[in-house]
Amino acid sequence: MTTALTLTDTAFRDVVAAAVRAPSLHNSQPWRFRNRDGAIEVRADPARRLPVADPTGWALRIACGAATLNARLALAAMGLAARVQLLPDPTDPDLLARLTPTAAWQTTPAEEALFAAVERRFSHREPFYPAPVPVHARVQIIDAAHAEGAWAEILNGPAEIEVISEIVRAADAALSADSVYQGELRAWTRSERDERDGVPASAGGPVPQADDLLPRRSYGGREPSPGGDFDPDPLVVVLGTATDAPIEQLQAGIALQRVLLTVTDAGLAASMLSQPIEDPTARDNLRLALGRTDVPQMVLRVGTGRTGYPTPRRDLTEVIDKA
Numbered sequence: 001m002t003t004a005l006t007l008t009d010t011a012f013r014d015v016v017a018a019a020v021r022a023p024s025l026h027n028s029q030p031w032r033f034r035n036r037d038g039a040i041e042v043r044a045d046p047a048r049r050l051p052v053a054d055p056t057g058w059a060l061r062i063a064c065g066a067a068t069l070n071a072r073l074a075l076a077a078m079g080l081a082a083r084v085q086l087l088p089d090p091t092d093p094d095l096l097a098r099l100t101p102t103a104a105w106q107t108t109p110a111e112e113a114l115f116a117a118v119e120r121r122f123s124h125r126e127p128f129y130p131a132p133v134p135v136h137a138r139v140q141i142i143d144a145a146h147a148e149g150a151w152a153e154i155l156n157g158p159a160e161i162e163v164i165s166e167i168v169r170a171a172d173a174a175l176s177a178d179s180v181y182q183g184e185l186r187a188w189t190r191s192e193r194d195e196r197d198g199v200p201a202s203a204g205g206p207v208p209q210a211d212d213l214l215p216r217r218s219y220g221g222r223e224p225s226p227g228g229d230f231d232p233d234p235l236v237v238v239l240g241t242a243t244d245a246p247i248e249q250l251q252a253g254i255a256l257q258r259v260l261l262t263v264t265d266a267g268l269a270a271s272m273l274s275q276p277i278e279d280p281t282a283r284d285n286l287r288l289a290l291g292r293t294d295v296p297q298m299v300l301r302v303g304t305g306r307t308g309y310p311t312p313r314r315d316l317t318e319v320i321d322k323a
Ligand SMILES: Cc1cc2nc3c(=O)[nH]c(=O)nc-3n(C[C@H](O)[C@H](O)[C@H](O)COP(=O)(O)O)c2cc1C
Pocket: 021, 022, 023, 024, 025, 026, 027, 028, 058, 059, 060, 062, 063, 121, 122, 123, 124, 125, 198, 199, 216, 217, 271, 272, 273, 274, 275, 309, 310, 311
């Protein structure tokens, strides 16, 4: 039997500060945190689930899974091993993860590197430089997903990417035609950076063009520079899990974050395309195109980019619940 270690308030706040750097759909930050009975609780914030884009809570669980990995890495960086339980209490469905520090821990170099990437990671929506992603980084992406119980497939060559881009395009067209969906997206798009949530236009990348290979969402950014394709040869990664059960969606969020931090640590950048996951037909077509019987959870583009535009987060006092 392992005994929980007591976490000071300062250490708890440091862990939460790392957790909230996780990505979330439209930067909705659908999480809350509590330091209770020697454990850190990662809780859903149902008021911040996006009712139109996320009717089932999939995106909320991806985001909270990602926050859980950041918290685990923050504890490891403090020299604490933690037991992580997902959905530990059936009577408390908003309790998505509990991290119990159990013992002193010698932080590994890999944990140090991933933790250092937490602050540097951001969604990079600019075109990438035309430099191929090195083979060892591709292997690291696949290994990172596997290490957290998920899978990652890297699409090879223009023919495969063209198939996937058709699926993303169909999903994007369906969501673009939905005025309620677009209204919600606009409500989370910010023109100013001083808002503490939502996606600032400055982080949104150039306005998508009809002939872009991978249709991106429009966050009201600037017009693209004239001439040249947005990303003629992107590295596209699909991440997934064995099933679509809520616990696997949390696991997918943990794996997604490990992939994103691994990419950041390798000096690369990434952004997400979730239209083909949100649209059920597209998600099924994506699965079929990959020849898989399990479940895609996210599409990513990865490449080499300039330094970018981290998005803001709410103050910690707004996400911490009393014990
Ligand atoms: C479930 C989920 C879906 C997302 N879908 C998209 C997407 O389709 N397009 C996009 O540009 N970013 C997408 N993002 C990234 C968020 O917009 C981003 O994480 C958020 O704005 C915070 O910014 P940051 O990643 O730079 O910290 C998604 C993130 C999550 C967790």
